[in-house]
Amino acid sequence: MEGSSIDFVQLLDSDLSSKILSNLDDPADVVRVASVSHSWRHFVIASGLSKILCLRLFPETSSAITAIEENNIIEPLEVETTGSVEVEKLKKDHQVYALLARGLAPSLTKDCIFEAISASSTDHYPEEMIHLTLEPTDRVYGRPSYWSSLGECNPEVPETLTYKLVSKLCFITEINIQPFQVFYDDFPICAAKAVRFRVGHVRDSQRERYLIGDYRAGRRSIEDQVVWTYTSEKFPMVQENFIQNFKLPEPVLAVGGLLQIELLGRVALAVDDLFYFWVWLSEAVDWNEGFSTTAQP
Incomplete structure (x- = not known):
C-alpha cells in the first residue's frame, strides 16, 4: 500500500476511516490492519481501535480499565519508544487491548x-x-x-x-x-x-x-x-x-x-x-x- 499505491486511510478523512474500520469484529483483523503499512498502523494506534473493539466484544472489561492501563495488570511484550508520553501510552494500549481481546475467547x-x-x-x-x-x-x-x-x-x-x-x-x-x-x-x-x-x-x-x-x-x-x-x-x-x-x-x-x-x-x-x-x-x-x-x- 506504500509507494505509488493508493492508501484509503490517507485518501479518506479520519472520521470516515474510523467508521469503516470500527465495523471489524475480530481482534485478529485489527492486528492485520495495523500490519498493512506504517500509516495504517499509526492510524489504528491513534484511533484506539483495539480498545474500542475489546470493550465492544467484552463490555465487562470496562470495569477494569484503570487496573489495565494504570496498574499494568497486562504488560505488552515490547513497545517501541519515541520519547512522547502520549504516543507511548497509545502504543501500549494498542498492544494491551489487542492481547486482551484475543485472549478472551469463549471457552x-x-x-x-x-x-x-x-x-x-x-x-x-x-x-x-x-x-x-x-x-x-x-x-x-x-x-x-x-x-x-x-x-x-x-x-x-x-x-x-x-x-x-x-x-x-x-x-x-x-x-x-x-x-x-x-x-x-x-x-x-x-x-x-x-x-x-x-x-x-x-x-x-x-x-x-x-x-x-x-x-x-x-x-x-x-x-x-x-x-x-x-x-x-x-x-x-x-x-x-x-x-x-x-x-x-x-x-x-x-x-x-x-x-x-x-x-x-x-x-x-x-x-x-x-x-x-x-x-x-x-x-x-x-x-x-x-x-x-x-x-x-
Missing part, C-alpha cells in the same frame, strides 16, 4: 484457582487447613481432606477463604463448593446458609508474597492488605454433601488474581456446643482457555 477452563492464600480461621493445623480444599481426592495421608473454621457461639459469625487465581486476569463464570459431612454426632453437614464471592487484588504488589503460605491455626485477617473490585450477591447453600454450583449472573472479570469465598450463617452445632463451617472442595470455573499475562503466579 471454559475447569478450575482457575492456583493456590490457597488464607482462611479467616482454622481450627486445627495442618489437619484442617485451607490448602486441603484444593485436593482432588477426599482423603490425604489416610485422613479426610477438608478445612474447618474455629467454633463460634454466635451462628452469624462469617468466615472467608481466600485463593490466588492462575492469572492476574480471568473471567469467572461459576464457583463450586462442596460442604463436608462429619462422620459422627448424627453425621451433620457443616454447610453455610449462604455464600458470597469477591474478586480483587493485593493493595501492595510487593507484599503479595507475605500473604501466601500462612495456614496456621487461629484467626487471621487480610482485609487491610487487599482491594475488592467485585462482590457478588448472596447465594443460598443446600445442606447436602455434594458439589454445589453457584453460577454468576454474568462472567466476572477478576483483575488482580484474588478470589474470596465468604460463608454466611452457621447451621451445624458440634458436641462442644459451637457452630462450625467445614468445606471439602472449592473450585472456580474460568471462561478463558489459553489467555495469559506476564503477571503469572
